[in-house]
Amino acid sequence: MLSTQYIDHINTLLEIFLICGVTACSISGALRAIDSRMDITGALLLAFVISNAGGTFRDLILNAPVFWIKSHFYIWLSIAIGAATFILCSFNTRLLTSRTLNKLVLITDAIGLGVFCLAGIEKSFLMGQNFSIAIIMGIWTAVGGGIIADVIANRVPLVFSSELYITVSLLGGILYIALGSMMLHALAAFIAVLFMVALRILSVKYGWKLPIIKT
Template structure:
């Protein structure tokens, strides 16, 4: 893995660990609960991705730096964010949006590096981006964001498609990565800011004939 991709991967790990730690604080979990929630949020999606692609042992087992980043993020969050309820409400979704954008492209890049097709790369990017958040939300007894009407998975898919298409058109790796991450992050941020959502499939609203 190129050093710059590894750097972004660690940044995404820290961002998602922060997202999980803040979610744990809002649910009044103890320090062990914060570590667990931060960890599954940060490495859950990548673990599922590596398992599906047969890249085992999964990445964080081979490289303990990821665990160090998670534990450091948790420690700083516990020490610096003493009152999670006082943290602005948009901090958690914005941190989650940034992690989504970073991990989507990391997942797609790893799939392409293993010789998978562009479509498979988009799917692996999606799994990497949303997998940890799904586990986090389930542990918090919430419906995962990816299953609600919020524009979440759509942003990840758009980023993955943008990355694979940019590379196929000959764009440099770093430029393609920044463009795709910006696209995914901007779409998710717009959905948060203007409360954009997809139409719900609601059978209850249909009147029986």
């Protein structure tokens, strides 16, 4: 049985994870829309989808209230960040060079991947799920929005490539749970997110990939 103090502590962490994740993924969604030559409405759509879709399916599967319906703050946060990103890029076209844009997408996407993975894990534990379900929900929360956003943007979803993407959230989620049993959850979260962001960026920089079957 979880204590009230523990639940309050995890709820606070969960709120922080969600705010950071929605912010990072909204930026990433807007940048993907810009890269796909969409207008501001497309940017707002992708900002909302990539930052909320994964958590939506997680909450439905866990039979929990959908987080952005329970708190409309996350709707307006994703829309505001998406709009601000689009407007900023429209006034600073230097950000739209393919190299800079790809770097920005990579960094914001990596941050969202890491933070949302932890949000999914903690939400699962709050709903009384075990380690394995928490990891699965963490992965889905991290990658679900990106899959749908990439399909809308007519891009091949990263999870369907050989790049380290699901693997990053899997390893990061396991690391977070392991560290959480030995130290403060906030410190464990910081280390786990840093690990996932670094691993994701380094894997792209050095071309680390999982093996595929060549025919």
